[in-house]
Amino acid sequence: MTFTVSDFPRFFAAVNGGHRPFPWQMRLIDSIITEGRWPAAITAPTGSGKSAVVETHIFLTALNAVGAAPRLPRRLCVVVDRRALVDSQADRAARVLSWLETSSDALAAEMAGALRSLSLSPDSPPVVLANLRGGIATDRRWIDDPGACAVISATPDMWGSRLLMRGxxxxxxxxxxxxxxxxxxxxxxxDEAHLSRQLLGTARWVAGHAGEKASAIGVPALQVVESSATARVDEGGTAIGISAEDLADPGLAPRMTRPKPVRFLESPDWSGKKGSKKYVETLAEEANRLYDPQICGTVGCIVNRIDTALRLAEALGDDCPCWVGPMRPMDLTALKADYPGLFGLPDDGTHTTPRFLVATQTVEVGIDVDFVALVTELAPASSLAQRFGRVNRKGARDSGPITVVGPPERAVKDQLPYLQEDLRAGLTWLHDLDGPGGASPESIMACPPPPTLPERPIVKLPHVGDVMRWEATDDAMVADEELELWIRDSLQPDQLQAGLVVRSPLPDDDALAISLLTATPPSEDEVFPVALWKLRSVLTTLSERHGDHDRAFVLRDDEVNDIRLDDDPVDIRAGDVVFVDSGHALTRKGVVVTDASRPEALKTLWGTASTRVIVDGLPGAHWLEDLCGLEDDEAQRAFTDAAENGLITRGPDLIEGVRLSWIVVKGTEEIKDDDSIRQVWTPSEGLVTLEAHQDGVACRAGHLCDTIGITATLRDDLVAAGLHHDDGKADPRFQKYRLNAPDGSEPLAKSPARSAQDVSRRRWSSGLPRGWRHELRSVAVAWPAIEESDDPELVARLIGTSHGRGRVLPQPNASSLINEQRDDDALKNRIMDLFVEGEWCSLMGRTSWRLGAWTCCYLEAVLRAADCRVSKEGS
Incomplete structure (x- = not known):
């Protein structure tokens, strides 16, 4: 079969439990195909299926791959100011990907094949997924394949900082x-763009600034879609939303029109401060009143403060999960596994439905939960409208009762993060929802919530000078760039945060524990986000208990050290990650608190889920003796020969020459993703010559350009850059000190060492000067060969920045690039002119001016992707 646009309803139903697309979603498809671009705005209200932009993007990208749709952007980024929505969109995209990869439907197989044809490798997934929602680690797979169809879910800070070259x-x-x-x-x-006015303005400025020059290379420029029921479109822009006729659709009408009666419960105990015990009891009583055992479903309880959420969840009993922002991602994943139906995920019927779910604002925007009823604290009108959208979301029940708990109107005051004026406006708006429909989407469309007061009356837009500064991505600045001015609506200082990680079992010896923690960097999944003041209090309390392992360690600037817990205050800083042993009273309902009275059972990881640690008492402990005293290569070979999987890193000897303290086992793919090791190491068994590697990168760059649609002239420039990007590695100093190449061999691109641990050690013990960059030397060495290119300055730039360095400012220790014993005068002079006298800075400026800053970044990404793929494949 050959699929066409008429197959979209079938595809949509297959990945959405049989539900066919709504009329407005079909209009979105038709508009994109007709206009050849996405609309400026999507104005559909809450509950009407705005999240279907994921299915729209994936289907249209597949359609383009078979020549039945215009060339559209390959990456969809869904951005919203709620971490939970980021997870929800990621879940939605994962559901579509699972169908593409596992369904027996012929349409799935054809779409998957079409999407894979856009990727660098035929074994790539049909869709690349990324989840950028904050934390210490991020998913990098999306940057390794520029041609692939990708869905990126992100918070405003994570997306905006990356767009502005300061991720x-x-x-x-x-x-x-x-x-x-x-x-x-x-x-x-x-999404909900009224919450991110500043980011929307910045994104549109970048799209306009970079648009013409980006389109000139043969690919679409950035397209910006404002998703909000109140979006206003400039003249000439296109908006897609719901019309009155759409309410006749049998699938959409119940969602939009089923009544949601609203009751306001006045409570004299409502406070702008910490809720009292009596107030929490009032919320719990109302939740129990709304719970109907005859109706299978969950009563939602949404409150404004984390402390209130935790105490309410405890008051409602064990059958009450809690979902708040400061949870570990791994705990949220477990929560979804326990209650998949509650979160809109496939359920095989073996899971129970909790009576209650307590949450904070994290569930307001775009989350696919479907409560049978709702208790919520008073909030601004726009927040209440979002909370109401979580009730009877799919219109499957006759009604969805809602109770709003708040103070008498005269007693309304600030309840952070909300201000008194916005809370009063919300209370007034509630009284207007007194019709038979209550808070149904149809009623809210007729009586839209008043907007909250803008935190910034004026949107600040960048200018060209800002871009010139941002381009210096790898240069040491006097002060870090503060991006809040361009990506946040609020300029109030953030509450400083750090991370907390629980590990078990750690060696009793602190020095050995530090070495093991260094070898197992934390993953985002295992990190509790904690306010700095709260973490200091927790660590102080830990030291006062004088229990087992009353110690802590801190990861800062890529180094792990112990912490003096008796300092006042404890020396931890924003962005630090603190490690503690398991068994301490740290959390309530999976959230770090200062008043925990007993240890909770917390699952622990060793960084990524695929990392395995071998210590005394754990499976495989015999390796601690078997691999002790061997060379790195010998130890790795012995481990592999025994049919064990993974690449090993060995800790210090516990008993010299007899027994190791620990062993860390990581998958090959995880090692390959270490960029600094990948530059000089490959798991290939044979020698990788420099000529073979550069030929491979040039070939792969050309193929990638063809897949993407980059113009023929630029394709030739990228191929030329690929052919010469590692010329500098031929320097005998690099071959000897960095690669340990055998004497008399052809110049190599990768070390012949069979152990990644050995390569990592050589990186720090190399005889080359600190800061010596082979790609900068490559520019000077390759100059005579690239002068005949169509754009030799661009080719030179792509070579010199092929590892993300060498951008803009003069390079430190540049004269050390000269090999005094081997280089002729022409090469020496070229190195001096480029990297000492300043010609390189001028060249970077000229190429950015001609091609555009973001276009140059994009072309660098294409070449780097080709290099990474060839290295991962072992050449």
């Missing part, structure tokens, strides 16, 4: 790649 939580070397792939060949849907 939070990412390395400076990765910043240009991320910026290029978000600023070119991407569409961003900013």
């Amino acid at each position: 939070y939580g990412t390395s400076p070397a990765a910043r240009p790649r991320e910026a290029g792939l978000l600023g070119v060949d991407s569409v961003v849907v900013i």
